Amino acid sequence: MTTLGTAIAIITVGIGALGLILKKNLIMKLLSLSIINTSTILFFVMVVYTPGDRAPIGELGVTQMADPLPQALVLTAVVINFGVLALSLLFTMVLVKRYHTLDIQKIEVSVKREFDEEKL
Amino acid sequence: MIDLNISRFTPKELYTFAVVCIFCVVTIVGLALSSGGGTLRVGTKHIEGISNLANISNSVYGVYGMYRFYDTLFELLVFSTAALGITLFSDMQSTRGSDSTSSVESHIVDTSASFLYPIIAIFGIYLAYSAHRGPGGGFAGGVIVGSGVLLLAIAIGADVIGERFYEETMKKVEYLILILVMAIVITGLYLPEIVYQGNGGLGFIILVNMAIGTKVFIGTWTVLHFFVKHRGEL
Amino acid sequence: MLTFFLLLLLALSISVVLQRRLLNAVILLGVFSLTSSTIYFLAGAPDVAVTEGAIGVAFVTFIYVLALSDQGKLHVITEEIPPFFFQERGEITGIDHEILLKLAEKLNLDLEVEFLSHPETAVRFSGRRGKVLAGAYFSRYCETIDPLTSTTYHRAQLARISAESPSKRTGTISGLNVTGLEEISGDRIRYFDSLNELIEAYNQEKVDSIIADSARLRYALNRINAMRKSSSEITQIGEVEYSFAISREEPDLLDKVNDHLNELESNGQLKEILSRYLR
Structure with a gap:
């Protein structure tokens, strides 16, 4: 069953994927990746949501409650996203230090040239 | 602002756009067709199980702390790996010299940071402490204490804070905590009635949460120190 | 309420991807995270909301801003x-x-x-x-x-202001090392750290001529005192780009x-x- 929440989460994943593939700036790619991460979490939260749910805290099983399992699954993912982001920003820093540009196409050209020179 | 002239786009762009559109439509339609009758409730069984545990009233913590602790454990491992990677690169890369240690930004930031930091830290510790009966949890608590330190690091300078928090000792403590959490959890797998029941069990639960909070705090501090030290290098 | 925030989230995600300036995109991503955190809260997931609020809004935005402080x-x-x-x-x-x-x-x-x-x-x-x-x-x-x-x-000229004098002492700014400056002028050249010092020296008759490009020379001419100015003449000795x-x-x-x-x-x-x- 599709609700507005899940539909928007899926569309946002699509937008993030477009940004991730089509943007040429490395930082913009990372930002798009962040959008995909957040939207995935949103999907997990929304897919079990029915209007009128309250937080699964307090007296359990008495009133209508949100499902705790997907929330517990994605709670760890939020922190993982942060770790991944920090590490990839660091690698971006290393790349920028070496090639002095954030443009992925220019970096690819430089890497290819270096590789060819090494082979000769 | 957006020019919708189709010839402006390259074939690759149009192709990607089409694929993403198809993905969105197929997923939404498939989801709409999949389960017509009401929302899936996969966690109902867990709620029933957790309502038997007297110590826990936050069922989200119940799921990730009691039933799916491997998730949390491996999440901690992944986070440690990220922090380790940053530590290694931090030692390898040289800083830019005097530019990176610009000391006091402004006195407003300085004063408000020293005023706000205890409040933020207490809030973070509270969230980690009360994870079994309220919203929060070790992750959120650790990160909130970390953002308090971030404020201090901006105001006073990362190196000063690093000395004040005994950075070298903290990095060693990080792995001790990982071992501690693993030990408690593995004991809990085999002897659940001893570890999780009664007043002693409450102590264990709080200990695990505080340990996770400290672990995440140290990890965020490692990341933070690197980025404050290398600010503006992109 | 939830509908409003969901639509806001969609709009924000599009605007992040369309941003051309990185800093704007980063700030908008922070707002995107805040909106999603609100949605989690409204949808009955306060744990996720607190974690996302702490990480996505505060930490990630700050780390990007720190890393990008030279961008833009x-x-x-x-x-x-x-x-x-x-x-x-x-x-x-x-x-x-x-x-x-x-x-x-x-x-x-x-x-x-x-x-x-x-x-x-x-x-x-x-x-x-x-x-x-x-x-x-x-x-x-x-x-x-x-x-x-x-x-x-x-294109401009490399020129010399000189006062009539037999002793050929010439001044120029240090770093103004155009090829063969000494050959062109045939003088002993003294290098000065700044234009002001050079003009001072010319005014006090410590040097008899100044070699500079026309932009600097035009500036110098305004500062040379009247007595020296009346006895000065400008000759072109080369070209600069x-x-x-x-x-x-x-x-x-x-x-x-x-x-x-x-x-x-x-x-x-x-x-x-x-x-x-x-x-």
Whole structure:
């Protein structure tokens, strides 16, 4: 069953994927990746949501409650996203230090040239 | 602002756009067709199980702390790996010299940071402490204490804070905590009635949460120190 | 309520991807995270909301801002040389400034100008701070740092102001090391750290002539005292080409500056700017 929440989460994943593939700036790619991460979490939260749910805290099983399992699954993912982001920003820093540009196409050209020179 | 002239786009762009559109439509339609009758409730069984545990009233913590602790454990491992990677690169890369240690930004930031930091830290510790009966949890608590330190690091300078928090000792403590959490959890797998029941069990639960909070705090501090030290290098 | 925040989330995600300036995109991503955190809270997931609020809104945004603090700025180092780069009634104007301002607008950057004295420009430029060195720059002006040089936008003379005198002592600014300066003039040359010192020396008759490019010479002429001025005469001894120096670490920027200069040349704007300042 599709609700507005899940539909928007899926569309946002699509937008993030477009940004991730089509943007040429490395930082913009990372930002798009962040959008995909957040939207995935949103999907997990929304897919079990029915209007009128309250937080699964307090007296359990008495009133209508949100499902705790997907929330517990994605709670760890939020922190993982942060770790991944920090590490990839660091690698971006290393790349920028070496090639002095954030443009992925220019970096690819430089890497290819270096590789060819090494082979000769 | 957006020019919708189709010839402006390259074939690759149009192709990607089409694929993403198809993905969105197929997923939404498939989801709409999949389960017509009401929302899936996969966690109902867990709620029933957790309502038997007297110590826990936050069922989200119940799921990730009691039933799916491997998730949390491996999440901690992944986070440690990220922090380790940053530590290694931090030692390898040289800083830019005097530019990176610009000391006091402004006195407003300085004063408000020293005023706000205890409040933020207490809030973070509270969230980690009360994870079994309220919203929060070790992750959120650790990160909130970390953002308090971030404020201090901006105001006073990362190196000063690093000395004040005994950075070298903290990095060693990080792995001790990982071992501690693993030990408690593995004991809990085999002897659940001893570890999780009664007043002693409450102590264990709080200990695990505080340990996770400290672990995440140290990890965020490692990341933070690197980025404050290398600010503006992109 | 939830519907409103969901639609806001969609709009924010589109605007993040369409942003061209990185800092704006980062701030919008922070707002995106805040909105999603609100949605989690409304949908009965306060644990996720608290974690996302702490990480996505505070930490990630801050780390991006820290890492990007140099992005979005075109840092220009210059010395004050009318009519190329100077301050008039508190506002920065000049030929170089207008050209760079147009470039910054085109690249969506903020122009950040730092005025320094002549010897300082080379020192600061060789550090990481400066991206562009402007202000009547011509190649071989800072030999020690060897920057990338853009295409020429203006040709000027290398000239000498000299007072009639038998002892041939000539002064010039240090770094102004045009090929064969000593051969051209056939004099003993003294190097000065700044133009002001050079003019002072000329006024006090410590040197008998000044060699400089016409931009600096024009500035110098205004400051030379009346007695020396009346006895001075200007002779042309060579030619210099003005361009911009770009940091070795920014090869991208060089292409952009060259394209920009060619574009200004072809649509006549460059001529217009030059004629407005150099009457």
